[in-house]
Each structure stands twice: as C-alpha cells, then as structure tokens.
Amino acid sequence: MQAALFRALAHLDLPPEHVTIISGIGCSSRLPAYTECYGFHGIHGRALPLATGLKLARPELTVIVASGDGDAFSIGGNHFLHACRRNVDLTCIIMDNEVYGMTKGQPSPTTASDWDSKLAPSGTHVRPLQPLAVALAAGAGFIARGFSGDPNGTARLLVEAIRHPGFALVHVLSPCVTYRPEEKLWKQQVHSIEMEPTAELAEAARRLFTDDGLSTGIFYRATLPPYPVTSQTRSDDLSVIEAEFVL
Amino acid sequence: MCDRLPIAGDGESLRLTAKIVTNYYDRYAVTADGVSPMSLPGTPGGQYTADGLEHNVRGVPSSRATDHQSQLDKRRDKLLRYDYGPIWAEVEGDGEAAVLTWGSTAAPVREAAALARAQGLAVKVLVLRLLLPAQPARLARLLEGVRRVLVVEQSHSQQFYSYLKAHYTLPAAVRVLARPGPLSIRPAAVLAQLLQWR
Ligand SMILES: Cc1ncc(C[n+]2csc(CCOP(=O)(O)OP(=O)(O)O)c2C)c(N)n1
Numbered sequence: 303m304q305a306a307l308f309r310a311l312a313h314l315d316l317p318p319e320h321v322t323i324i325s326g327i328g329c330s331s332r333l334p335a336y337t338e339c340y341g342f343h344g345i346h347g348r349a350l351p352l353a354t355g356l357k358l359a360r361p362e363l364t365v366i367v368a369s370g371d372g373d374a375f376s377i378g379g380n381h382f383l384h385a386c387r388r389n390v391d392l393t394c395i396i397m398d399n400e401v402y403g404m405t406k407g408q409p410s411p412t413t414a415s416d417w418d419s420k421l422a423p424s425g426t427h428v429r430p431l432q433p434l435a436v437a438l439a440a441g442a443g444f445i446a447r448g449f450s451g452d453p454n455g456t457a458r459l460l461v462e463a464i465r466h467p468g469f470a471l472v473h474v475l476s477p478c479v480t481y482r483p484e485e486k487l488w489k490q491q492v493h494s495i496e497m498e499p500t501a502e503l504a505e506a507a508r509r510l511f512t513d514d515g516l517s518t519g520i521f522y523r524a525t526l527p528p529y530p531v532t533s534q535t536r537s538d539d540l541s542v543i544e545a546e547f548v549l
Numbered sequence: 550m551c552d553r554l555p556i557a558g559d560g561e562s563l564r565l566t567a568k569i570v571t572n573y574y575d576r577y578a579v580t581a582d583g584v585s586p587m588s589l590p591g592t593p594g595g596q597y598t599a600d601g602l603e604h605n606v607r608g609v610p611s612s613r614a615t616d617h618q619s620q621l622d623k624r625r626d627k628l629l630r631y632d633y634g635p636i637w638a639e640v641e642g643d644g645e646a647a648v649l650t651w652g653s654t655a656a657p658v659r660e661a662a663a664l665a666r667a668q669g670l671a672v673k674v675l676v677l678r679l680l681l682p683a684q685p686a687r688l689a690r691l692l693e694g695v696r697r698v699l700v701v702e703q704s705h706s707q708q709f710y711s712y713l714k715a716h717y718t719l720p721a722a723v724r725v726l727a728r729p730g731p732l733s734i735r736p737a738a739v740l741a742q743l744l745q746w747r
Pocket of ligand 1: 346371
C-alpha cells in the first residue's frame with residue numbers, strides 16, 4: 303500500500319509538504335508515519351472528521367485518509383456514511399483485511415460470517431457489510447477497489463482518486479498474513495473488473511452486487527458538487543488560523 | 550529554527566509557529582518551558598506525524614525508554630512551567646469562613662455568600678477553575694486567615710473533596726456539602742450550612 307501511495311504521489315508530482323495523511327487506529331492507520339508527508343495518527347474511527355476539518359480549513363492541501371475495515375466500518379461507520387454524502391474533496395483509502403489486525407484477530411464488519419477463529423468459534427453468523435455498495439447508497443462519487451499486492455494498479459487508482467473533485471473511496475484488499483494467512487491466496491484470486499467506470503447509479507449498483515468482492519478497478523465515477531469551501535485561510539501563522547475559528 | 554514569542558502567562562495561550570530554516574525539524578524538541586514550535590502543513594521541511602504513540606523528538610514512533618521518559622517530562626513541564634495567571638481560580642470576598650467549590654455549584658455558592666454577608670457573616674468564595682496541575686502554593690496564599698472551609702460539590706462520593714485532600718493542605722476545620730444530582734444544590738442549602746457553622 304505504501305509503495306502504491308508513493309508511486310501515485312510521485313506521478314502527480316505533489317511535494318510532500320502539500321500532502322497530509324490522516325489516520326485512525328489500527329495497523330493500517332500507521333501509514334502516515336511511514337511517509338515524508340504531514341501526518342496525523344489520530345483516534346480510532348475518527349480520521350474522516352479530522353480530515354474533513356483540515357480540508358475545509360486548508361483547501362489547498364491534498365488530504366488523504368488512511369483507514370482499516372475496523373476503523374472505517376465499525377467504530378467509524380457513521381463518519382464513513384456522512385463523509386460519502388458530504389463529498390468533501392478527500393481521498394479515503396481503506397485497507398481491508400477482513401479482521402482487526404492490531405488487536406489480534408477479532409472479526410470485523412467485512413469478515414465472512416462463517417470465518418472460524420478462536421475469538422469467534424464457528425464464525426459470527428453475521429453477514430458481512432458490502433462497503434462499496436454502502437458508499438454508493440450513501441452518495442460517494444468515486445468508488446474503486448485495489449489490491450495491495452498490485453502496487454502499480456493501486457497507484458493508478460489513487461492517481462484518479464486524488465484527481466477526483468470530491469470524496470473518493472479506494473478500498474484496498476490488504477491481506478493480513480498474521481491473522482488471515484489464507485488471504486495470501488488473494489494474489490491468485492483478484493482480477494480486474496475490465497470495464498470503464500460508469501456514472502450510472504443503477505449500473506454501478508448492478509456491478510457492485512454481482513461482484514465477487516475480489517475485482518479491482520473503478521466501479522463508479524460521477525461528478526457531483528463537492529462540499530463548498532468557505533474558508534479563506536492562507537496564513538502560515540497558527541495564531542491567525544486559530545483566531546479565525548474562535549467562536 | 551523558529552520565532553520564539555515571549556512566554557505567555559495570565560491564561561494567554563501560547564502558539565509557536567515553526568519557521569523552518571534548515572530542512573530538519575524536531576516537532577517535539579525538548580525546550581526549557583516544554584513548548585515546542587509547530588509547523589503548519591504546507592511548510593517545506595516541516596513535515597512530521599502527530600502521533601498518539603510514544604515518539605522521539607522528531608515524532609517518529611519509538612519504544613525506547615529514554616524517549617518515553619523525556620517526552621513524558623516535556624509534557625509535564627509544559628503544564629507545570631506555564632503561568633496560568635489569576636484565572637486559575639475565582640476569588641470573592643474575605644473572611645474566616647471560606648467556601649471551596651468548582652463548576653456549576655459556583656453560582657449557588659456565590660448567591661449564598663451574598664445572603665450570608667447581608668446577615669453579617671464574612672465569607673470568602675473560592676472557585677477553582679484549574680484542577681490540574683494543582684496550585685498548592687497559590688491556594689495556601691488564598692487560605693491565609695481562613696479558619697473554616699466548607700467544600701460544596703455536586704457529587705455523591707465527594708470526588709472534589711478527595712481531590713482537594715490529595716493535592717492541597719486545608720485548614721483543620723472542614724465540612725463537606727456533597728449531594729448527587731439531578732436536584733441541584735440551591736443557595737439556601739449552602740446558606741444554612743454557613744449560618745449553622747459560625
Ligand atoms: C476507541 C477505541 N476503541 C477500541 C480500540 C482498540 N482497537 C485498536 S485497533 C482496533 C481495530 C483495528 O482494525 P482495523 O481498522 O481493521 O485495522 P488493522 O489493524 O486490521 O489494519 C481496535 C478495535 C481503540 N484503540 N480505541
């Protein structure tokens with residue numbers, strides 16, 4: 303994932319000081335500190351509100367969110383819904399390993415219902431969430447899926463996502479080799495959707511609901527009005543910025 | 550590395566904006582007052598990750614005991630060496646009887662003190678606004694000449710009184726008016742305590 307991000311940022315020729323990566327908590331959320339960009343490793347599930355605030359205050363920055371399936375769909379699920387519909391110009395990368403990696407292997411909202419583990423013997427009996435379909439229903443304008451084992455393909459998706467004006471979701475299948483070693487098989491199983499992105503909601507829904515969850519590409523891309531930015535902050539002085547936000 | 554502003558006191562906030570001159574920036578540099586200048590996103594060479602994980606001076610996560618110790622010391626020093634100025638507590642009136650309180654009980658306490666004064670009882674009201682870091686030397690000065698302290702708090706378990714005992718030296722004569730919500734403590738209840746205890 304890191305390689306894909308670096309390639310995308312290099313391709314777009316974005317200076318590291320103009321990129322800010324905001325994350326929550328989880329193995330996936332450690333991404334910011336592995337980069338030379340500005341970073342904020344925040345609290346569990348809250349990367350999106352933080353990133354929203356930053357983008358509205360400093361619209362000239364490229365703001366990227368790094369999250370996991372637990373971070374984004376469990377504790378941060380509500381923020382995820384509203385970030386999709388609010389359509390602030392953010393790129394949201396969700397590294398999905400279908401497990402809580404950092405806390406040692408609990409099932410997440412995207413875990414298959416019959417995944418048998420010590421922590422959930424015989425599985426959770428709960429149907430997994432379909433995050434891309436949820437994003438579509440919640441109003442996201444850019445919906446893509448990549449695979450961490452394909453850094454070049456994922457970099458191409460990220461380039462498109464960062465260029466997209468508005469909220470862009472890049473769901474990245476990211477095997478957890480420690481708690482879900484069987485996910486190593488994804489390398490053989492992922493495949494491209496081999497279709498041009500559609501801007502038709504019904505067609506996108508059809509694609510997402512007939513998908514096996516392992517296809518990569520851009521499922522949906524529509525130009526929707528981004529959330530308007532009203533802040534005029536261009537200051538490089540903290541006290542000036544602070545004064546602007548004092549109630 | 551940065552423009553250092555004069556140390557703010559009197560409750561003024563202190564914001565130091567880092568001006569990067571070399572391409573190297575220690576976000577969490579250990580400084581005399583514990584405050585280190587912050588660079589703003591967009592500033593070349595000022596990149597760092599604000600991390601909840603323990604980190605070194607650059608902001609890079611670190612599990613070294615020395616980094617842990619020095620960053621803990623830095624954060625403590627920042628709070629301890631800051632001059633909170635007079636707004637750390639609100640003080641009203643004078644007398645051998647004092648009421649110590651905080652938060653939402655301050656208003657009924659003030660009202661009760663005014664009523665007590667009208668009946669000839671001199672009362673000093675002390676409302677703490679800053680709980681931590683505790684200011685024992687400052688409270689001791691405010692309690693000079695005070696012989697009786699009534700602690701008023703909206704709490705079943707006397708949390709405020711326990712906190713006061715942990716951090717401050719109070720006069721020997723202390724009474725506590727502690728009551729849980731939802732019924733708020735009214736001025737009459739405080740006044741009754743004050744008048745009973747002359
Ligand atoms: C408020 C809060 N609740 C719970 C936790 C414990 N916790 C840490 S990481 C995590 C789940 C991480 O899962 P995911 O987002 O999928 O990230 P991964 O580690 O798999 O990359 C949880 C529940 C926490 N840190 N903070």
